[in-house]
Amino acid sequence: MIMLQGVRLLDPQSRTDDIRDILLAEGKIIRVGEALWLDASLIARAKGEVLEVFDCAGLCAAPGFVDGHVHFRDPGQTHKEDILSGARAAAAGGFTSVVCMANTTPPIDSEARIVENIRKGRTTGIRVYSASTISQGMQGEALVDMKLMKESGAVAFTDDGRPLNNEALIREAMQKARRLKLPLSFHEEDPRFVKEPGVNSGPAAERLGLTGADRQAEIVMVERDCHLARETGAAIVIQHISAKESVELVRRAKQSGVRVYAEATPHHFSLTD
Template identity: 30%
Template structure:
């Protein structure tokens, strides 16, 4: 590898070059030189309009469907989608067939994703077969390389079982990830319960289904003094509960999705099945509260909730469509468009430093003579997202045809580069 990033602004608060406009020469996977006006000398030159570079971005909640549902996505296409979206590290949920609930399944993911620029980190299941009945062998999975523990898109419903899981992971300072959804309340809902669900004649999912789980899980985290991460927070009260818990010293962190910051339940007026997600798209007041929580630091990081679905799963009546939307390729552009007041440095910190800090992962560096783990992007580029911009095997995105702001040019990691 011999790449020269030409005239790039460096956005990396931990770097001695933070805020500077420099050239960066990368040789054999290492940042060999950072200086103005470096001569190319045969290097592949990367240029652009208002080009920026940061440490490689990280996503904390994506579904690669492999093994078992490779017609939706597999580890390779998922990794390509991640690189296209600027991510060099992705945590994937265990909702596969078979589930990632034993040591061999964790080994399968790690052994099949070692070759590209994207590091794929599997979550181990909290419960055996994701059935919510008994704990999986979390310690063995941790020893094998599971980065955190979650039942993914099927959150643990039993408070007693989650209590045991939170106690169990304390032995190795692990983290439990919960998607907040009380399925006994929300099971038959198709969208956010409110005036728009009434107008559209669709059964609603009340905000209560999310808020009860958040309140319950925060109390369990308080009792156990264990690490809890709540992802996909979508309601104003839910994020307020988390803010209160943080102030009280509970060891909780949280993430929100770009699509919960982009759309409201009013956008379902035409029954767009791409917007059928769980937790559902909420009301305008909820979206405003989430944006404020991002700006004031209550939200720790972003999670794409990349959930591919095949064409047949979405091209049906809304009632029968499956939940989920792809999100890796649109994350940065959607955030830049829908929270324009978010300072770029804060956004990049939420994509780089904070997710790694939450899950106790090594922090990359941006200085000379260290391995290159970088994302190259144009933060102000205006562009219209189309199916041609999708590297995922699935195309289920509500952003198709919409204008986004901020475009990824390349990722460089593990002595490899992928250009968008």
């Protein structure tokens, strides 16, 4: 029997963020509370077991983390990462569930490819889920068979890495995704406002002799997709959001009942250009 003493418990379900003791037996949590030492000793003695106590001051305990946007580069670019190495890295960081993006080489746009990725994920020791592309070949011209992809195991749809410019295609995708009860995740970067991707338009770009990517590239597409999500009732995710105007658009959409979510990478919310 093991007791984690004085650990900072972070539990979103019970909205707990406080110091607690956690008692475990046979790999399972059997009690959580304050000052459990006496109770834990009595329980261990009654079971004829030894109680191991670990001082966890300064440490945190939390449910397994979920990363809804990972790139395991499998298939096609496994010299960068593959499903096994990515899952090991995730587990080392406390992540027990991940969702792989579909912009692999070739992309995950067929039943066979998604089934293979899910099969590999089952060997890793964590839960590895996979998204499907929205469009065939990530070309933005025709939708994948979204119903078949869900039946094959897809948990979301995304052409991450490439923006979708065809509004009629996006509306159709949102309508189908709503019926399938799966979210769509969007890479919001209108190419009309991007001279060189990867650098923000501003003083730093100018010093390098570049034009860069104007913040409007993101803003106009976030505004468009929030509007379409309101119209269709779809659930959408704005990927790696970076402009304050985009954040405000998402905030207002949420307040009006739109099912829109957003995520940011650490460098987007902690660094300037």
